[in-house]
Amino acid sequence: MAGLTPELEKERIRIEKTAKGYGLDFFETVFEIITYDQMNQFAARGGFPVRYPHWRFGMEYEQLSKSYEYGLAKIYEMVINTDPCYAYLMEGNMVVDQKLVMAHVYGHCDFFKNNQWFSKTNRKMMDVMANNASKVRGLMDKYGIDEVENFIDICLSLENLIDRYRPYVPAKSARPEKDNRNNPGNKLRVDREYMEGYINPPEFIEQQRLRAQEDEAKLAKFPPNPEKDILLFLMYYAPLKPWQQEVLAMIREEAYYFAPQGMTKIMNEGWASYWHSKMMTMDIATSAEIIDYADHHSGTMAMSPTGFNPYKVGIELFRDIEERWDKGQFGKEWNECDDIKAKLAWDKKLGLGRKKIFEIRRDYNDVTFIDEFLTEEFCVKNRMFVYKFNPRTGHYEIETRNFSSIKKQLLFHLTNFGQPSIQIEDANFENRGELLMSHNHEGVDMQPNYMEETLKNVFKIWQRPVSLLTVMDGERHVYSFNGKDYKDTPLSELPK
Numbered sequence: 481m482a483g484l485t486p487e488l489e490k491e492r493i494r495i496e497k498t499a500k501g502y503g504l505d506f507f508e509t510v511f512e513i514i515t516y517d518q519m520n521q522f523a524a525r526g527g528f529p530v531r532y533p534h535w536r537f538g539m540e541y542e543q544l545s546k547s548y549e550y551g552l553a554k555i556y557e558m559v560i561n562t563d564p565c566y567a568y569l570m571e572g573n574m575v576v577d578q579k580l581v582m583a584h585v586y587g588h589c590d591f592f593k594n595n596q597w598f599s600k601t602n603r604k605m606m607d608v609m610a611n612n613a614s615k616v617r618g619l620m621d622k623y624g625i626d627e628v629e630n631f632i633d634i635c636l637s638l639e640n641l642i643d644r645y646r647p648y649v650p651a652k653s654a655r656p657e658k659d660n661r662n663n664p665g666n667k668l669r670v671d672r673e674y675m676e677g678y679i680n681p682p683e684f685i686e687q688q689r690l691r692a693q694e695d696e697a698k699l700a701k702f703p704p705n706p707e708k709d710i711l712l713f714l715m716y717y718a719p720l721k722p723w724q725q726e727v728l729a730m731i732r733e734e735a736y737y738f739a740p741q742g743m744t745k746i747m748n749e750g751w752a753s754y755w756h757s758k759m760m761t762m763d764i765a766t767s768a769e770i771i772d773y774a775d776h777h778s779g780t781m782a783m784s785p786t787g788f789n790p791y792k793v794g795i796e797l798f799r800d801i802e803e804r805w806d807k808g809q810f811g812k813e814w815n816e817c818d819d820i821k822a823k824l825a826w827d828k829k830l831g832l833g834r835k836k837i838f839e840i841r842r843d844y845n846d847v848t849f850i851d852e853f854l855t856e857e858f859c860v861k862n863r864m865f866v867y868k869f870n871p872r873t874g875h876y877e878i879e880t881r882n883f884s885s886i887k888k889q890l891l892f893h894l895t896n897f898g899q900p901s902i903q904i905e906d907a908n909f910e911n912r913g914e915l916l917m918s919h920n921h922e923g924v925d926m927q928p929n930y931m932e933e934t935l936k937n938v939f940k941i942w943q944r945p946v947s948l949l950t951v952m953d954g955e956r957h958v959y960s961f962n963g964k965d966y967k968d969t970p971l972s973e974l975p976k
Contacts, residue, residue, distance in 0.1 A: 482513045488569075491579050491764075498763045499586040503838065504755065506589035507603075508564035511582065515571050519555050520544040522568060526738065527560050528609045532616035532730075534632055556780075557581040561592040561741070563603035576769040577776060583759045587752030590841075595747070597740045597845050600647035605737055612730050619723050631724055634937045635711075635731040640899055642732060643708035644739045706903040706918070710938075711735070713904055718941045728941075742897050743845045750794015751841055753781070757795065793862075797849070800858050801840065802833030846894045854890070856883040892922065900926050905949070915942045919950035926950055935961040 484492060492511060499506070514522070524541035525531040547553035556577060559567040567585040569578050592598050602608060620628045707713050711732040715725055741748070757777065765773045783789035804810055808828030817823055840849065858864070864886060892898070901920040909916035915938065919926060931948065938946045939961050947960040949971070956971035 482571075484511050484513060484569075487575070488513075488578055488582075491575075492582055495579065495582045495759065495764060496586065498759050499583070499590070499755065502755065502758070503834075504586055504590040506565065506586055506593050507562075509559075509567055509585060509589050510564050511567050511569060511585075513569050513571050516548060517545070519558065519568060519570050520548060522558060523555055527558050528606065530610045530613050532613045532632070533620070534616075534629060534636075536636065557584055559585045559588045560606065561598060561601060561603075561737075562606050563593075565589045565592065566606065574772065576765060576772045579764050579769075580756055580760055580773060580776065583756035583764060584752045587755035588748060590755075591744070591748050591751045594842050595740075595744060596843055597648075597743055601737055601740060602733075608733070612734070615726070615730070619727070623723065628723075628727070631727060632731070634940050635728050637934065637937045638711060638714075638941075639731055639735045640897070641710035641902055642712075642735050642739070644736075644743060644896070646709055647736060702907050703904060706905055708901070708903045710902065710904055710917070713907070714938075714941050717907060719943050720941065740845075743847075746790040746794045746797075746846045746894075747841070747844060747849050748794075749791045750796075750798050753791050753795040754798045754837075793864075796862055797853060797858065798837050798840075800855075801853055802837050804833070805836040806831055806833035808832075847891060850887070850890055850894060854887055859883055859886055892924075902948070909947065913944050915944060915946040917946070917948045919948060921951040925952050928952075931959060932961070932966055935959060935966070939963060 483489075488511075496509075520541055522529055523544055524537045531537060544553070544555070548555075556570065556573070557567065559565060565585075565588075567582075567589075569581055573581075616628065616632070703713070711728060714720075715728045715732065720728065760773050760777075761770070781789065781792045781795065783792040806829075807826055808814070808830045809823075809826055814823075814826070817826075840853070844852070901922075902917055903920070904915065905918045906916040908914070917938075931950075935946050935948060945960060945962040947958050949956065949958050951957070952968075958969050958971055960967045960969070
């Protein structure tokens with residue numbers, strides 16, 4: 481790694497000043513120039529120079545290296561959500577590309593610092609990753625490479641079993657349960673004996689008794705409420721060795737660090753692309769560079785009819801919002817207007833667009849962003865339709881132009897990253913210490929092979945039979961694994 485050349489450092493200072501002039505607010509950003517091989521290594525490790533040793537990173541490095549060598553893919557930039565932010569430029573890129581990347585990076589850094597969904601991330605993750613690497617190497621020296629690596633394999637296969645919204649919910653304070661042994665039936669206090677029948681009538685006493693029974697039954701169930709953070713539950717209650725618990729905690733911490741990046745992929749890339757486009761065309765690129773910039777920018781923004789490019793969707797939606805709020809194309813009056821000509825000419829010259837997109841950058845994630853601001857007009861303009869392969873013609877063709885169907889499908893793939901939502905229902909299922917999980921079925925069945933392997937890996941950690949309740953082919957099933965046999969039982973065939 482090397483620092484910026486004098487020429488690039490001069491451009492960096494100018495770009496930073498330009499970005500701040502537009503109102504961007506970011507942590508200190510440190511740029512390093514690295515080779516394409518180093519870029520592939522860092523990308524394979526999730527953007528970090530140092531990660532714990534594991535074969536997965538080597539596999540991803542090989543894939544990235546082959547893609548670069550065969551001209552299938554090229555990584556222009558990489559930036560890490562830390563304080564200060566670290567960003568990497570690839571050695572040998574054209575100067576106009578380096579300027580574009582620096583402008584893009586400052587957009588990312590502004591988003592990292594100000595978007596609320598990144599507010600709970602550890603800004604010192606560079607140090608944490610290095611510490612985790614040292615920790616795992618120490619465990620491998622003590623317990624053996626194979627044993628530690630095999631356990632990491634299991635943990636990584638379950639790393640998505642977290643509650644991505646947990647960090648944003650205030651922790652509930654532990655409150656001691658009331659002791660009602662001296663107050664059978666939860667009677668209200670009565671100072672006058674003759675008032676007993678009025679204050680504590682028999683029907684009230686019976687109601688309180690039933691409520692107490694329900695509360696006791698709830699407390700007897702473990703956990704008392706469904707638990708979505710399965711990794712946390714296993715970390716505390718599975719029969720793990722101390723070093724295994726330490727590794728599982730490490731994998732869980734890293735999963736929560738990367739979660740906001742998945743939750744805001746469209747917005748984050750759209751925001752950074754919006755600002756690099758604005759700054760390059762208005763302030764940074766010279767007349768000799770503008771054609772090269774346009775060529776490279778258009779390549780990044782290209783989106784095939786059957787594909788989905790978060791860069792393209794994000795930047796166009798931010799531009800659309802800015803234009804709508806500048807012209808006043810929002811609110812009750814706009815929504816109730818049925819005159820197409822009036823809508824085409826609608827311009828109240830409010831100039832609220834820039835303020836609105838900064839507000840959105842602060843508060844929204846991809847799901848809320850798409851849900852609130854994706855419009856039918858935007859989909860038609862950008863040809864965002866649902867496509868399906870026609871075996872007769874051998875081409876992908878438009879299946880539907882229905883806006884509600886398009887939006888519903890897009891939101892489905894964005895919610896929970898398109899992965900199934902699983903939660904623990906009972907860790908003492910049928911009073912045998914077995915683990916019962918449930919799948920929140922949203923119209924799409926789970927992949928049987930993925931489900932089977934996941935249950936087997938949960939069993940390796942829980943070390944007792946595990947079961948999953950889900951819907952398959954329209955019927956409720958219970959899938960279970962006891963360490964030897966994998967069973968599929970329709971719920972209707974189970975004893976009541």
